[in-house]
Every structure is written in C-alpha cells, then in structure tokens.
Amino acid sequence: MIIFSLMKKVLVAGGTGLIGTALVEQLIAHSGYSEIDCLVRKAGNWTNEKVKEHVVDFEQLAEQFPETPADCAFCCLGTTLKTAGSKERQYRIDHDYVVDFAQQCFNLGIKRFIVISSLGASVQTRNFYLRTKGDMERDCLAIGFESTIILRPSFLLGNRKEFRLWEKIAGVLIKGLRFLFVGKWNKYRGIHVDRIARRMIVLSLADQLPHSAIIESDKI
Numbered sequence: 001m002i003i004f005s006l007m008k009k010v011l012v013a014g015g016t017g018l019i020g021t022a023l024v025e026q027l028i029a030h031s032g033y034s035e036i037d038c039l040v041r042k043a044g045n046w047t048n049e050k051v052k053e054h055v056v057d058f059e060q061l062a063e064q065f066p067e068t069p070a071d072c073a074f075c076c077l078g079t080t081l082k083t084a085g086s087k088e089r090q091y092r093i094d095h096d097y098v099v100d101f102a103q104q105c106f107n108l109g110i111k112r113f114i115v116i117s118s119l120g121a122s123v124q125t126r127n128f129y130l131r132t133k134g135d136m137e138r139d140c141l142a143i144g145f146e147s148t149i150i151l152r153p154s155f156l157l158g159n160r161k162e163f164r165l166w167e168k169i170a171g172v173l174i175k176g177l178r179f180l181f182v183g184k185w186n187k188y189r190g191i192h193v194d195r196i197a198r199r200m201i202v203l204s205l206a207d208q209l210p211h212s213a214i215i216e217s218d219k220i
Helices: 018-029 058-064 087-108 128-141 165-176 183-188 193-205
Strands: 009-013 035-040 051-055 072-075 112-116 147-152 212-216
Touching: 009 018, 009 087, 018 035, 018 193, 058 087, 072 087, 072 193, 087 112, 087 128, 112 128, 112 193, 128 147, 147 193
Parallel strands: 009 035, 009 072, 035 051, 072 112, 112 147, 147 212
Antiparallel strands: none
C-alpha cells in the first residue's frame, strides 16, 4: 500500500516541453507543493508565484546548478533529431544533459529522481534513439539515488507548442485504432501527457518507493 506525504519543494528540468509543461501545470495546481524550481534556458516561461526559474546553460550545469535543497527531482529533457540537427547533438541532450542533471541532483542530496525515457529503450538495440535512451537509463541508475524511477511512455498525445504534421496524423490514427492495441500490444497505445504528469506526481509523493523501477507505458 502506498502512503502519501506532502512535499514542499521539487526541481524540474525540461519543464517547457510537452510532458514538462503538463507536469509543472499540475504541480502548480497541487496543494502539496510550495516551491517548484525549474531549470530553463531563458526566463519568462512561468509567472506563477510557486515557480522559481533558474536560467542555466546545460553545457555548464555544474557551475550554474542552484544550491537549494529539494525533496524530488523530475527530468523531462529530450529532443528530436530534426531539432537537434545531428545524432551527436541529440545524444548530448538526451543522454549527457540528463545524466549530468541527475548527478548534480545527487550531489545536492536529492534522494528521489524521476525521469522520462521512451518505450523500447535498450542499450542493445540498433535504433539510435532507443539506444540513447537505454544508455541514459543505465547511467542514471548507476548514480545511486535512494530511488530512481524511469517512465517509458509510448507515443505522446497532447498539444505541442510547435506544429509537427506527422505527429498530428499519427495521433489521429492511433486514437482511431485504439481497439487494436489490446493484450501484449496495450503498451503501444498513445498516452496523453496529462496522464504521465499525474503519475509522476503520485510517485513523487509516495512515502515508499523501490530503489529503482522502470514503468512501461501501459502501467503509467
């Protein structure tokens, strides 16, 4: 049985992306949080009094990391190959930035780390993106948090700030064909970012969590 206790402060990286925006919005609305520290590249994303923005360069995160304690850290960092411009740059963001953020959180004394990965992540796959996520999972787990929780969502449903035609088309198809995703295929269903954010908050408030856990999309 999971027993809940209210936390006072959390740290968020990637709070302006699709999942991160949903997460911060729900954290703001939740009475259990008095302060939400968000690491951002530029200020002005959030105006709510609960949110404190820390403008950082993720290339120099160690020198700019906020030295304020938190009960839990959330990481929603990630990009696409198109946005990154190269595989090297995508790996830098999806792996290096995430692991560096995790290490800085650990150095600060944060005990609970919740990170977004991807369905199918594996260090053994030939798929570049999924191998990147697998490497990230492996290296975050090795840091040694009291609890490291990895969420592996499937195709994300929600309203992005940037328009992506292929995602709009895929989203419509996935919603229309939901009846096909049953049994062992259930985890491949599209999942709305609000649902992911809610699960992240539930996990952050749980009094007891395993040392490590990987939660597949259908279990989110």
